[in-house]
Amino acid sequence: MIRQAAPLSTIGPLRAAWGSRISPAALRMSLLPPSAALDLGLRPGCLRTEQRIALKGIVAPALAAIKQPWPWPRPSDYARYFIDGDRTDYEDMVAARQRRLSRAVLALLALAPPDTGHDQQPEGSDTVMKRLVAEVADGILALCEQSTWCWAAHDDTYVRHGAVLPTVTDPFVDLGAGEVAAQLAWIDAVLGERLEQTYPGLGARVRHEVRARIIDPFLARRDWHWLGLDGDVHNWSPWIQGNIIVAALRLMDDVDLRAEVVSLAIAGLDRYVASLPDDGAIDEGSTYWWNGAARLLEVLERLRVATEGVLDPSRIKPLAALVDFPVAMSFSSDWSISFADARARHTADKSWRTLFHWGRIVGSPGAVALATSHRGSSALPCPVEAGLGRVLVALADEDWCAAGSEPAVDSVTSEGSFLPSQVWLPSIQVSVDRPRAGDVRGLALAAKAGTNNEHHNHNDVGSFLVALDGIPVVIDLGQPTYTALSFSPRRYEIWTNRSGWHSVPVIACHEQSAGARFKARRVKRIPETGQISRGETRGLDMDLAGAYALPSDATWHRSLRLQPDGDGVVTLEDAWDLPSTPEFQAQSLERLLVVGDIEERPDALLLTPADGGRRVALMWSGAQAPNIERRDIEDPLLRESWGDHINRISWALPEATVQGVFCLSIGVES
Numbered sequence: 152m153i154r155q156a157a158p159l160s161t162i163g164p165l166r167a168a169w170g171s172r173i174s175p176a177a178l179r180m181s182l183l184p185p186s187a188a189l190d191l192g193l194r195p196g197c198l199r200t201e202q203r204i205a206l207k208g209i210v211a212p213a214l215a216a217i218k219q220p221w222p223w224p225r226p227s228d229y230a231r232y233f234i235d236g237d238r239t240d241y242e243d244m245v246a247a248r249q250r251r252l253s254r255a256v257l258a259l260l261a262l263a264p265p266d267t268g269h270d271q272q273p274e275g276s277d278t279v280m281k282r283l284v285a286e287v288a289d290g291i292l293a294l295c296e297q298s299t300w301c302w303a304a305h306d307d308t309y310v311r312h313g314a315v316l317p318t319v320t321d322p323f324v325d326l327g328a329g330e331v332a333a334q335l336a337w338i339d340a341v342l343g344e345r346l347e348q349t350y351p352g353l354g355a356r357v358r359h360e361v362r363a364r365i366i367d368p369f370l371a372r373r374d375w376h377w378l379g380l381d382g383d384v385h386n387w388s389p390w391i392q393g394n395i396i397v398a399a400l401r402l403m404d405d406v407d408l409r410a411e412v413v414s415l416a417i418a419g420l421d422r423y424v425a426s427l428p429d430d431g432a433i434d435e436g437s438t439y440w441w442n443g444a445a446r447l448l449e450v451l452e453r454l455r456v457a458t459e460g461v462l463d464p465s466r467i468k469p470l471a472a473l474v475d476f477p478v479a480m481s482f483s484s485d486w487s488i489s490f491a492d493a494r495a496r497h498t499a500d501k502s503w504r505t506l507f508h509w510g511r512i513v514g515s516p517g518a519v520a521l522a523t524s525h526r527g528s529s530a531l532p533c534p535v536e537a538g539l540g541r542v543l544v545a546l547a548d549e550d551w552c553a554a555g556s557e558p559a560v561d562s563v564t565s566e567g568s569f570l571p572s573q574v575w576l577p578s579i580q581v582s583v584d585r586p587r588a589g590d591v592r593g594l595a596l597a598a599k600a601g602t603n604n605e606h607h608n609h610n611d612v613g614s615f616l617v618a619l620d621g622i623p624v625v626i627d628l629g630q631p632t633y634t635a636l637s638f639s640p641r642r643y644e645i646w647t648n649r650s651g652w653h654s655v656p657v658i659a660c661h662e663q664s665a666g667a668r669f670k671a672r673r674v675k676r677i678p679e680t681g682q683i684s685r686g687e688t689r690g691l692d693m694d695l696a697g698a699y700a701l702p703s704d705a706t707w708h709r710s711l712r713l714q715p716d717g718d719g720v721v722t723l724e725d726a727w728d729l730p731s732t733p734e735f736q737a738q739s740l741e742r743l744l745v746v747g748d749i750e751e752r753p754d755a756l757l758l759t760p761a762d763g764g765r766r767v768a769l770m771w772s773g774a775q776a777p778n779i780e781r782r783d784i785e786d787p788l789l790r791e792s793w794g795d796h797i798n799r800i801s802w803a804l805p806e807a808t809v810q811g812v813f814c815l816s817i818g819v820e821s
Contacts, residue, residue: 163421164467172461173417178410181461185409188400188457189340191547195263202546205530206261213251213258214279217286221293222247226316232303233315236635242302245327246536249334252290253539256338259283259345281349287342288350291335295360300328304633322364324375326387326442329394330538332365336401337540358402366403366412369395378419384426385606386435386443392416393450397540400457417454423447424467428578431472434605436493437480438630444473445505449541452508471513477506478517479574479583483567483621484524488583488597489629490614492607495792497525500536504545507554520569526554567591567621572715573689575676579605582676582691586715591621593718594767594819598691598711600671603663603698610643610650610663612671612698613709617721617817619767622760625654625817626746626797631786647789652782652799655695657740658707659729663698672697677712688712696727705729721817729809736807741774743800743815746793749779757820761794766820773813774802 171177182188193202228241262283264276299306299317305325308318322328335357338346347354373380377387396416403409424447433440451464464470480488489495503525510518526532532552533545545551567590574583580600586593597616607630617625628647636645643665646652650663663669671693678689690712696705707727714720729735750757756769756777771777780799784790804813 163425164469165417165421165424165464168464168467169462172458173414175407175410175414178413178458179406181458182400182410182413183457183459185401185404189336189397189453191340191543193260193341193543193547195260195342195345196265198260198263198265201552203261205532205546205552206257208530209254209257209535210261213254213283213286216251216254217282221289222251224248224297226298229299229303229317230315232635233309238302238304238634239632242304242327245302248290248293249331249539250535252287252294252338253334253535253542255283255286255290256342256539257535257542259287260341284345284349287338288346288353291338291346291353291357294331294335295356299323300331300364301325302327304635304638322368324365324368324372324391324395326390328365329391329398332361332398332402333394334539335361336398337543340401341543358404361398361402365395365398366408370412370415379422379426384423386433386439386446388423389420389444389447389450390442392419393446393453396450397453400453413454420447420450427469427473428576429469429472430576430578431469431474431476432479432576432579432581433476434491434579434601435607436489436491436630437477437487438489438493438498439607440476440480441501441505444476445502448473448509449502449505449544452544465512470509471515474506474509474513474515474518476576478515478521478569479571479576481521481570482595482597482616482618482623483570483591484521486618486621486623488581488616489623489627489792490581490597490599490611490616491605491609492630493627494788495623495626495629498536498791499534500538501525502533502537502541502545504533504548504551505541507551508548511550517569517571523554524569526551577676580671580674580691580693582689584689584713584715586713586717586719594619594713594721594817595621595719596690596711596713596721600674600691600693602667602670603665604667604670608665609648609653610665610669610698611653611655612650612663612669613655613693613695614650614653615711615723616654617767619760619819620764622762622764624745624747624758624760624767626744626793627653628744628789628797629792630788632788647786650698651742652744654743655698656707656725656742657738658696658699658701658705658727659735659737659739661699661701664700669698669700671695686714686716688714695725701735702730705735718819723813723815723817725813727809727811731809735809738806739804741802741804741813741815743769744797745800746797749798749800751776751779756800768816768818768820769800770816770818771802771814773811774804777802 222244224241224244231237298319301323306323308314312318343354377391379388396413399409399412433444454462487493487495503522506518507522533542570589572585572588583597585595595618599614601612603610614627616623616627631647643649673694675692692710695707695709710724712722745758747761748759757766759766778801781796783796784793
């Protein structure tokens with residue numbers, strides 16, 4: 152489902168709320184100067200005791216890294232994307248370099264002696280500080296001398312220049328480039344003065360590189376696909392333009408040009424906000440909330456602070472619904488609902504402080520509770536993998552740093568305290584149901600209708616997931632490691648993206664097809680009103696035939712239900728009516744993708760979740776005993792979620808049967 156950007160003449164939510172305040176002329180007056188725009192009060196010698204303690208774990212690895220060579224992103228690894236499709240080795244090396252630099256910055260902040268007005272410092276601290284200052288300067292200069300900040304998979308160097316190496320005279324502005332620019336801006340904000348004392352001219356070099364690699368190309372080219380000018384708006388828009396704003400706020404001294412850049416980037420953000428549905432759903436998958444919607448929320452906060460409240464985003468629609476999306480897409484605090492290119496397990500690069508902060512702003516106790524459940528016992532308030540800016544903002548937030556300090560009395564109940572009993576997101580046609588609100592126990596059902604033209608699409612119309620006690624048992628694999636195929640016309644050669652590896656049928660030897668016309672028909676949320684009575688069955692109905700290359704008169708009605716009494720029972724009923732011509736009398740299959748240990752019995756399958764615990768029982772009618780196919784998992788991202796293998800259960804439906812019914816029941820073993 153492609154979100155359509157608002158036409159240029161349309162007033163989006165930001166412009167509607169802020170009006171002329173986002174014009175360059177107004178921003179020249181309202182923006183704080185560069186020295187104050189990103190000021191969080193975090194400078195060497197100015198940290199509070201609890202902030203120093205929070206950074207304590209960063210110091211040892213940062214000091215140990217000084218003795219090692221800096222990671223070197225090799226040109227040959229860059230070229231591999233264009234030669235053999237691999238993008239991981241280069242991106243991993245780039246990320247390692249940036250993480251090392253961030254750790255050095257944080258360690259320097261942690262070890263800088265408190266500014267007491269006295270010159271005396273603890274013995275040896277001056278030597279350590281000099282080493283860390285040198286380490287930070289080395290990291291900054293390494294980035295400045297890196298041929299490109301763009302990731303190879305995004306660079307148009309081959310298309311425009313026939314090159315497989317970066318074209319330094321024609322820089323491409325992508326996610327990676329924006330991340331470096333913002334990282335340099337945050338470093339300058341907290342350490343700029345200290346660095347300039349030892350390495351005069353380093354700040355000027357940073358400003359030159361950001362201007363040449365980011366600001367000038369952003370202004371010069373209007374064909375960046377992430378601007379949304381062609382009507383297609385996605386997560387790149389707030390991610391890149393948010394980082395451009397951060398860089399401009401700190402690193403641009405030309406008042407007029409700075410205001411022009413910020414105004415232009417706000418207009419781009421407005422197109423993204425205008426594309427968001429009223430229900431706040433993200434069709435790219437729940438993982439992309441963190442690097443799309445969350446990036447939007449973060450830059451809106453920066454704009455509020457940098458204008459001292461002149462640009463206040465707190466009441467802009469649909470931000471409240473947007474904040475609730477991660478809650479809606481959770482099976483538990485540890486497990487996400489992994490439709491499309493989502494990750495089933497929460498990864499280490501999430502900025503939970505963003506969800507916490509905005510949950511409080513929009514009044515979402517569920518968002519606050521989910522975020523707080525991840526504050527845990529870790530001293531660092533945000534993982535370094537999330538980016539330096541996010542760590543610094545989280546470190547400066549006293550409320551977030553104190554969140555989650557009291558252990559829950561009932562860990563089982565509190566673990567799911569944020570979970571709603573039902574979710575319906577009509578813009579992406581996804582529903583979630585569980586027996587009770589605020590309780591992770593029992594079965595939860597997530598069902599998807601939708602279309603096979605979504606961002607980060609998998610051919611998964613009609614797919615569903617089931618979790619037992621918050622742990623997925625019927626699964627959607629989610630995102631594999633990206634390669635050159637991932638966003639190419641050959642995307643559906645990747646096995647995880649095909650409908651054959653989702654819990655949807657194979658109809659007369661047909662898998663689902665990709666494209667806007669392949670979608671669910673006659674989708675109905677049950678109950679339609681959204682109001683439920685105690686014990687009332689709920690779920691999703693749809694006709695799947697439209698997702699396949701079938702005649703228009705073919706139907707495959709799928710009904711997915713949760714009966715919520717007790718631990719709940721999930722039922723699937725498929726009823727089909729296919730043309731009677733010979734080609735549609737071919738074999739049809741029902742498929743179920745599961746993880747865990749399977750015990751076969753004559754009339755049922757017992758499935759134990761991968762993490763142990765209670766078992767679910769699968770019973771069926773309309774087909775004989777199924778075939779169970781093991782698939783070993785080699786992809787490292789998939790292994791993080793699913794371990795070393797998953798199973799695909801297939802029921803062969805009666806051949807030459809153009810009409811029929813298949814039923815499946817999933818319950819907790821008694």
